[in-house]
Amino acid sequence: xxxxxxxxxxxxxxxxxxxxxxxxxxxxxxxxxxxxxxxxxxxxxxxxxxxxxxxxxxxxxxxxxxxxxxxxxxxxxxxxxxxxxxxxxxxxxxxxxxxxxxxxxxxxxxxxxxxxxxxxxxxxxxxxxxxxxxxxxxxxxxxxxxxxxxxxxxxxxxxxxxxxxxxxxxxxxxxxxxxxxxxxxxxxxxxxxxxxxxxxxxxxxxxxxxxxxxxxxxxxxxxxxxxxxxxxxxxxxxxxxxxxxxxxxxxxxxxxxxxxxxxxxxxxxxxxxxxxxxxxxxxxxxxxxxxxxxxxxxxxxxxxxxxxxxxxxxxxxxxxxxxxxxxxxxxxxx
Numbered sequence: 001x002x003x004x005x006x007x008x009x010x011x012x013x014x015x016x017x018x019x020x021x022x023x024x025x026x027x028x029x030x031x032x033x034x035x036x037x038x039x040x041x042x043x044x045x046x047x048x049x050x051x052x053x054x055x056x057x058x059x060x061x062x063x064x065x066x067x068x069x070x071x072x073x074x075x076x077x078x079x080x081x082x083x084x085x086x087x088x089x090x091x092x093x094x095x096x097x098x099x100x101x102x103x104x105x106x107x108x109x110x111x112x113x114x115x116x117x118x119x120x121x122x123x124x125x126x127x128x129x130x131x132x133x134x135x136x137x138x139x140x141x142x143x144x145x146x147x148x149x150x151x152x153x154x155x156x157x158x159x160x161x162x163x164x165x166x167x168x169x170x171x172x173x174x175x176x177x178x179x180x181x182x183x184x185x186x187x188x189x190x191x192x193x194x195x196x197x198x199x200x201x202x203x204x205x206x207x208x209x210x211x212x213x214x215x216x217x218x219x220x221x222x223x224x225x226x227x228x229x230x231x232x233x234x235x236x237x238x239x240x241x242x243x244x245x246x247x248x249x250x251x252x253x254x255x256x257x258x259x260x261x262x263x264x265x266x267x268x269x270x271x272x273x274x275x276x277x278x279x280x281x282x283x284x285x286x287x288x289x290x291x292x293x294x295x296x297x298x299x300x301x302x303x304x305x306x307x308x309x310x311x312x313x314x315x316x317x318x319x320x321x322x323x324x325x326x327x328x329x330x331x332x333x334x
């Protein structure tokens with residue numbers, strides 16, 4: 001394995017690794033200068049950017065989900081769009097439509113807000129199933145069709161969707177298949193008292209109004225290209241597959257008292273997500289190869305929306321994170 005790692009170091013030059021670390025450090029510092037706390041959210045957003053994957057954020061209102069998405073976009077001078085989801089939102093409101101120009105008797109294409117580098121879908125579960133389907137198709141295919149013509153979305157295209165776990169009235173819950181298309185799911189908690197005081201101080205000082213990009217979209221593309229070159233050993237791939245397999249056979253892998261709570265395990269897309277996120281984590285730590293700890297780092301974010309629990313788990317207050325930790329303890333680390 002050491003010989004294979006040395007080979008990958010020749011594929012990623014010292015200068016490339018140095019440039020990658022400089023870009024990542026700049027983005028992290030910019031995020032910390034704008035955001036108070038929420039370090040895990042910042043890491044998840046940067047990992048999603050590097051893996052070019054989509055992320056689902058869940059929290060009660062007012063915990064800076066929109067602000068965090070805008071800050072990450074500002075750091076790389078990207079194009080940002082915000083879509084407020086409502087029950088009457090139509091697919092054409094998102095992807096665009098054709099309008100008839102009476103002055104020259106021709107149809108003109110009006111592209112929608114989905115054509116941006118970072119698209120915030122605020123309260124995605126408030127939009128109808130038809131609108132959710134149109135957006136999730138764009139997320140998967142990275143193209144949209146307007147009037148029979150296909151339009152390619154930007155190379156860096158990341159959807160940051162939010163949902164409120166408390167309010168259920170007037171909402172359309174995302175299906176398991178739709179949830180599976182999000183690379184990560186981050187659950188955001190309240191800030192501490194001292195953090196909240198610092199938030200007030202920063203708002204009063206106007207720190208949120210200044211925008212000074214520290215990178216560019218080209219830099220993001222560079223990071224994504226480097227991520228693809230990060231070496232992941234066959235033993236690590238087998239470790240990832242064992243974890244996903246264990247989620248599908250809980251009675252054989254985790255504690256007998258927890259296994260009955262699992263209704264459905266993770267799909268193959270979870271294994272792909274583990275591989276992509278672990279490469280991004282390795283790069284963020286300055287390594288050209290993946291370790292088992294890189295796989296473990298984002299375990300909750302990768303699996304919490306892919307392992308379906310039954311009503312008994314809800315009744316007994318068993319969280320997905322408890323099941324995930326039990327699965328990782330049951331699988332031998334290489």
